[in-house]
Amino acid sequence: MKGINKILGIGGLLLFVWLATWVFSDLLTEHQWSFLTAYNQENLLKRIALFGIIGIGVAFVIITGGIDLSIGSVICLVGVGFPWLLMEKDWPLALALPTVLLVAAGIGLIHGLLITKLKLQPFVVTLCGLLIYRGVSRGFTGDQTQGFQNSFQGLKVLATGKIPLTASFGLPMPVVFLLVVALASAFFLNQTVYGRHLKALGNNEEAARFSGIHTDRMIISAYVICSSLAGLGGLLFVLDVNSAQPVDFGNFYELYAIAAAVLGGCSLRGGEGTILGVIIGTAVMRVLNNSINLIDWISKNIELAVIGSVILAGVIVDELAKRMIAKRRSKMDKE
Amino acid sequence: MEKNKLKAAPFLQVKGVGKSFPGVRALDEVDLELHQGEVLAVIGENGAGKSTLMKILAGVQPPDQGEILIAGERVAEVSVDAALEQGVVLIHQELNLASNLTVGANIFLGREPGRWGVIDAKKIRSESRKFLKRIGLDVDPDKLVGDMPIGQQQMVEIAKALSVDARVLIMDEPTSSLSQTETENLFAVIKELRSQGVGIIYISHRLGEVKELADRVTVLRDGENAGELSKQEIEHDAMVKLMVGREVAQLYERTQGELGEVALSVKGLRTQAHPEHDLSFELRAGEIIGVAGLVGAGRTEMVEALFGVHPPLAGEIRVQGGAPLELNSPRDAIAAGMALVPEDRKSQGLILDMSVRENMSLASLSRDKKAGGILNQKAEIRISQTMIDQMRIKTPDDEQVVRFLSGGNQQKVVVGKWLAMQPKVLLLDEPTRGIDIGAKQEIYALMEELAGKGVAVLFVSSEMEEILGVADRVLVMHEGEISGELAKSQLDEEAVMHLATKVAV
DSSP: OHHHHHHHHHHHHHHHHHHHHHIIIIITOSSOOOSSSHHHHHHHHHHHHHHHHHHHHHHHHHHTTOOOOOHHHHHHHHHHHHHIIIIISOOOHHHHHHHHHHHHHHHHHHHHHHHHTSOOOHHHHHHHHHHHHHHHHHHHTTTOOEEOTTSOHHHHHHHHOEEESSSSOEEEHHHHHHHHHHHHHHHHHHHBHHHHHHHHHHHOHHHHHHTTOOHHHHHHHHHHHHHHHHHHHHHHHHHHHSEEOTTTTTTTHHHHHHHHHHHTTOOTTSSOOOHHHHHHHHHHHHHHHHHHHHOTTSOGGGHHHHHHHHHHHHHHHHHHHHHHHHHHHHHHHHO | OHHHHHHSOOSEEEEEEEEEETTEEEEEEEEEEEOTTOEEEEEOSTTSSHHHHHHHHTTSSOOSEEEEEETTEEOOSOOHHHHHHTTEEEEOSSOOOOTTSBHHHHHTTTOOOEETTEEOHHHHHHHHHHHHHHTTOOOOTTSBGGGSOHHHHHHHHHHHHHHTTOSEEEEESTTTTOOHHHHHHHHHHHHHHHHTTOEEEEEOSOHHHHHHHOSEEEEEETTEEEEEEEGGGOOHHHHHHHHHOSOOOOOOOOOOOOOOSEEEEEEEEEOSSOTTOOEEEEEETTOEEEEEEOTTSSHHHHHHHHTTSSOOSEEEEEETTOSOOOOSSHHHHHHTTEEEEOSOIIIIIOOTTSBHHHHHTTTTHHHHOOGGGBOOHHHHHHHHHHHHHHTTOOOSSTTSBGGGSOHHHHHHHHHHHHHTTOOSEEEEESTTTTOOHHHHHHHHHHHHHHHHTTOEEEEEOSOHHHHHHHOSEEEEEETTEEEEEEEGGGOOHHHHHHHHTOOOO
16 A cells, blocks of 8 residues: 555656656747657667666665665676677677676675675675776776677667667667566565565564574675676666776766665665666656756756755655654544 | 651652553552662562653653652652752663763763863863762773773763762662672762762662662562661561562463473573573473563573574573574574564564564465465465464454554564464563553463463563463573572462572572
């Protein structure tokens, strides 16, 4: 019940932002339509899918009550490492692809072990990760841009291709990836014992442990999933844009992912969050980004300020709504 | 001289104070008097109302009725500020110091001398020295509190109290974490303060200390005055008698069933909290053992060690004569057929924001899962429905969030979670804390029913009626060791209290 209200709320926000962008960018301007075009909407969907994948990843960690700040740097490591292995080191694709994905998963494993076994704080561990993987990426590439040039056209279709639905509009391939990841994640969270355990320990780790749940193992899995999805995201991002600069590829992406998860109803206290909410949260952020680019009278320079304000407004409304419900409830109890 | 002092009007008077909490009458028409330059010990069993009374005196909670007089004047408004203003200071059992700040900073915390927000460090130092000197504590005011042993930290609390010109000092179990020497130092300070005219209310379970220190003893029992002892009358037996001497309203009377094989055998268990003591006992199928003792006797530590929450340091623990168990986590204990209804229902027993059904199935989820770890929702619903019916849990449906159930129904959910696992050994830690009488009796009936089905039950309780009415056999603990065992035939309150307050050898 509670979850549905949240989804409706954030879904309403998405609809509002989408319509507002349409009105201000298309209807109220003299020049040609730019927002509601097949090209723009396809692009928008693709960006939603790419950011949605990493948002789902971080949602797993946030549900345990943790945080992952290293996502952007993992995206960079994979994003520059993958073309570097293929183009500079001439590794075969069949070796390079599993290698980068395993490295990403391994990073999550290390985070999880440090957090559960050494009891380090997630913020600290992943903050160090953010610095380390960025530095390593710039190191082994000599800070040089890495890309595929004109090779691997077939592979790039994974990110740039689309499944035509009408004559002019097609579903971008990353959306397929997002759907697969989202369905699998939602299934994991809602239909398996492990998902239930994850939510339980996010709510109350001690009670979960007292109930015989393998809390450490579950937390480690969450970090592995998060880094793996960041790795997948890194692959698709670099395939989409064809090349990546170690200095800023994926910069800030962890914050976009966390913001989307929070906007979508994840509580940083843990235990709360839905996959659908995260995807809608991501969509709100991408539409906002799109609208700032398209609407003339909003300076592109203030993009971050706009996004920040919308998220803040979202959580304030959420908190106020929660209080109102609690108040009404206690009134009912008294009567 | 002594006589004259006592004849003077008491400095602090409590008249007919009452206080209720939902479902509990914590204090009923309680009177208390304290003179200046007197050490008054307030004693009573767990839950007798000592802490509530002290909280009222310190202004933490207002009383529902009655009045408090200080120096003959009625205290108009009960608040912490007003209490401090009057010089009434409570030193909690757990010290309230900022361990990252210096001694001086702690003494003046919240009342830092200085101007425009700039602290006058010099003044703090010199003033602190004055108060530290008064209690004979020779430490540098610039020393970090966190770097000091616990006994000295307590002295800092006392210095802090003196700095607000305390005329009444309330100390709640001040020696519970002190060493022998530290305790002696504390006593010397208390005696010194007494001679300086400070009135001291001393709350302790340690009757030996009370005998040494107190000028007078007030005994509380079930939230009422149970009696008073003058200096000459303070004897161990007299105190115990007043603490327990009531007509026991029998809450429950268990009829013992047949005993089976040994279900749990514990040999030489050493817990992390009390590694110096060996704990050994046996528990048989169909038997209900009660574990009695005062707060801090190591009872919770024992059951938590058995359940693998804090793995035991040593000991041979077997369930139904099987191989000795490696208890490194609750999982190990659960796998061996044990279950624990923990002491703190809200933080250890339940996921408050999850539904009744989700809580009920939490332990059995893994056992019942389908291939690939998929939830067995049918089993989940069956378990929660069965338990709700069987235990008569009052909830609109099993999707209700547990937070909104009453304490008794919450506790039934915790018990139900474990019944779904069909344990061989059921450990319960304060199973009826904070729940109403009706729910208590239902929990007792449940324990008895389980014992009847051959489950071995061990429960920790601070409630005497529970220990007397429900247990077939009682282990009494005192400062980390099992100080005695009482069979049903030997069981009475005085016997239990004697073992629980065993005067230190």
